[in-house]
Amino acid sequence: MTGDIYTFKILRYDSSVPEKRPEFQLYRIRVIPGLTVLTVLNRIRDEIDGTLAFRASCRSAVCGSCAMVVNGKIDLACRTQVASFDTREIILEPLPNLEIIKDLVVDMTPFWNMYEKIRPYLVRNSADPEKEIYQSEGDRKRIDQFVNCILCACCYGACPVLSRNPDYAGPAALAKLERFISDSRDERPMKELEAVNNDKGVWGCDTMLRCIDACPKDVRPTDSIVSLRKKLIKYKLLGKGNK
């Protein structure tokens, strides 16, 4: 047998038994080179402990199911190579800033609530044309970064503001707002920005840039927040503002 023996330390907690405090459980497992954290998690659940809970689906870093903390770093388990750490001990913890449901599974409800609040869809008043609404290559490119967001909540877990103010909209929701506001086809009134013109919105951000570090898809939520702030200032000063 090739490969090294690793110790996986996984934080276990069961919210249906709240009196039992979260604690680490140790699993020793042989890992051949090239295996991802998710592959090992699957093997642990199959072969060692059927009660272990974690989410997973695409296993290719596009569905956003398996965000967690791996040796202190927030990332998707599916794209994290076990061998990328220079230690044989891998510590897995659930995403911060969200309640644990079981083990590595967190309750994403607050995340989705923030997402829904910003009206995350194209808003149009004009009648739709018969064919496509034209959009230049440049206008399409402008939203590219924010279109790439996979809603995995890595940024939500990393955000220092959310850890003290759960009412803050958070990086992903604001990035989504920017994705729509700066879409050349979107016609929402600029006054909608008022909803985020406060500490729960764009002014809540500390610009610590933790969200940028945590994003597995190279999205820069802070850019969206800065851009929304500029739009707001312009709108406030001139009573209008272009997109």
Next chain:
Amino acid sequence: MLKHDVLIVGGGLAGLRAAVGLCDRYNVGLISKVHPIRSHSIAAQGGINAALANNPDAKDDTPDKHTFDTVKGSDYLADQHAAEIMCYEAPKIVYEMEHWGCPFSRFPDGTIAQRPFGGAGYPRTCYSADITGHVLLNTLFERSVARGLHIYPEFVVAQLVVKDGECYGVVAIDQIKGEIVAISARATLFATGGYGRTYYYSTNALTNTGSGIGIAYKAGVPLKDMEFVQFHPTSIIGTNILMTEGARGEGGYLVNKNGERFMECYAPKAMELAPRDIVSRSITTEIEEGRGFESELGKYVHLDLRHLGREKILERLPGIRNICLDFLGIDPVLEPIPIMPAQHYSMGGIDTNEKSETVIKGFYAAGECACVSVHGANRLGGNSLLETIVFGKLGAIAIDNYLQAINSEPDAKAIEQATNDVEAKIRKLGNSNGEKSFRILDELRKTMSAYVGIFRIKQELETALNKIIELEGRAKNVSITSSNLFMNYELIGAIELEYMLDICHIITLGAFLREESRGAHSRRDFPQRNDTDWLKHTMATIREDGKPEISYKDVVITKYQPMERKY
């Protein structure tokens, strides 16, 4: 018990499109094993076909030409009236998705960009870089938020409620509450996706178990053409993550160990853009004849993108590049990509018609879990995303008509009976002390990849069938660590195993009986297509004793007489 007018099972493209089409007028509930945004549709890369004629090289493209390509690609097993409906709907649904905000890539004139794809006479695949599934699924999910759709995430269906040919809803497990929940509905639509994970080597998400197809089958709904399983030519070795056909659409080469673009020998005109069945067989032949590379992770050939240049790769295939960096440690700008064919798509599925109806009243199916059939023996790249949205939409229209015409109330007794069945099943799992389900599943998958793969032959299919029957026996004693219903993934796996065994049984039996080669079903012992005896759909229905009954159904041929399929 929960109650809805309409219940949609599955939050991928097909399910969301159906739900969005109905939730303004009816009390609709959508339940899904994973949050809709995590559905497998998110992973689609290359694009969606529609004859928009936006590409300067495709100004005379039409839905009729799209239909012809689809029928020819299907090796004439598609029902032609259904393929035609799909291809005529295609421009409408692509424009609709665009109006709903889908950020397609654009041509310089501001129209939706279109790229060439395999088996298509024109560049008609609309795309958004290499994340087309991601943008389509986000757009439909956004629409469902805008319309206030009621979603139940992390509910897993365990059984369909059918009595005397009528469907009354489902029994599901609410993983987060840890409860068995009956959900009654006047109309139920399954959009539960494909059965890729019944194979060991698959490009599909871990959640693509095909359980919805097995659940429908167990409830008496016939399955169609299950032996037609698509193998995608280009998945990276090791994880089998997909490298989109768009990589070849953009000009990528397939190269063997002698540095030859070997597609020259198999499809001299279409080359790398021949349909998938042909390219997968060509790669397998190259490897079998010793012209592939070897590594610990398996035998492979190269997908070479280097000549496209950094700029084009970064612009059109950024996701592909990231996958290579993350999962292979290779930069395709500088190095060729080691690829092998892997299971990719389920042509077969729940038998439906062009309205997404099944033979059961009030039960519908759409998307990859259904078989209309528009793909016949081989699906063209870019036609599956299209199918999900078109038949999600048409299913919603059919349900609307049905609900307006019929006023039946769900049968409370049938629902109670099904709930008791599920409870009993889970109790039994908790009380047995047999094997773990993953052991059986592992053997099942290896059997399917080894003996029911790209090339098939009688003896191997027999071996597979015997193995599956053995595994079915062992599966009766599967045990689980705990029968607690709360967040118990092991329990879900054990429940799904039974359905996966059914699916594999039918795939293998269908393949064993079909003594010809057509599309993705390639028999070494019967290498020719045989239209005299086999131009027909395979139908599988469960008998009283639980064994499958196989029968056949005519293919609908309207305009296009079967011809030899050359590329």
